[in-house]
Amino acid sequence: IVLTQSPGTLSLSPGERATLSCRASQSLSSTYLAWYQQKPGQAPRLLVYGASSRATDTPDRFSGSGSGTDFILTISRLEPEDFAVYYCQHYGSSPLTFGGGTLVEIK
Amino acid sequence: EVQLVESGGNLVQPGRSLRLSCATSGFNFDGYAMHWVRQAPGKGLEWVSGVSWNSDVMAYADSVKGRFTISRDNAKNSLYLQMSSLRPEDTALYYCVKDTHHSANWEAFDYWGQGTLVTVSS
Numbered sequence: 221i222v223l224t225q226s227p228g229t230l231s232l233s234p235g236e237r238a239t240l241s242c243r244a245s246q247s248l249s250s251t252y253l254a255w256y257q258q259k260p261g262q263a264p265r266l267l268v269y270g271a272s273s274r275a276t277d278t279p280d281r282f283s284g285s286g287s288g289t290d291f292i293l294t295i296s297r298l299e300p301e302d303f304a305v306y307y308c309q310h311y312g313s314s315p316l317t318f319g320g321g322t323l324v325e326i327k
Numbered sequence: 328e329v330q331l332v333e334s335g336g337n338l339v340q341p342g343r344s345l346r347l348s349c350a351t352s353g354f355n356f357d358g359y360a361m362h363w364v365r366q367a368p369g370k371g372l373e374w375v376s377g378v379s380w381n382s383d384v385m386a387y388a389d390s391v392k393g394r395f396t397i398s399r400d401n402a403k404n405s406l407y408l409q410m411s412s413l414r415p416e417d418t419a420l421y422y423c424v425k426d427t428h429h430s431a432n433w434e435a436f437d438y439w440g441q442g443t444l445v446t447v448s449s
Contacts, residue, residue: 258372263439263442275437307371309435318373
């Protein structure tokens with residue numbers, strides 16, 4: 221399963237809403253779609269699993285949605301610490317795959 | 328506190344072998360599947376391999392199948408990756424990661440180590 225993330229780069233200001241897309245090459249069970257955040261020099265951090273369940277310590281400004289082949293990660297109001305790279309991931313069965321990532325940068 | 332500490336990364340010539348280790352603590356290691364994920368410099372994430380909690384199931388990315396072997400020692404709370412026939416394209420930071428839940432299927436990854444760097448170059 222190939223995951224295609226768009227856009228590649230999102231330039232926004234703090235306080236704005238971010239909408240990140242992840243499209244799968246074939247239909248996924250929503251149970252097996254996750255989102256991660258990675259900041260420079262750090263390991264990735266799990267934000268959302270099961271397409272819409274927030275991981276422990278994930279702020280509620282992050283929300284995941286979608287089904288089938290189209291999934292969305294929304295950040296309702298960007299905080300300074302949210303500028304990072306975001307990856308979606310298919311799991312559940314191998315091979316597990318990641319999308320290419322979306323960089324959310326400060327405009 | 329959950330901790331995953333990788334070791335074993337090094338500069339190695341193409342065609343040679345290397346063994347990575349991941350020492351874990353802070354959770355019931357034998358209750359969770361574990362994986363290796365890599366990230367080439369400046370690139371995205373690539374899942375490499377996973378092993379079920381009891382080692383019954385091992386899976387590999389096509390890019391490493393036949394060259395890499397994952398294993399675990401539940402008595403030592405440790406995960407391993409034996410890498411052979413290394414290629415320059417295997418150059419990456421290798422992360423040890425833990426599944427979120429005990430499950431019959433692979434799960435999302437809730438804990439990551441800080442990674443160990445493997446550089447394959449002559």
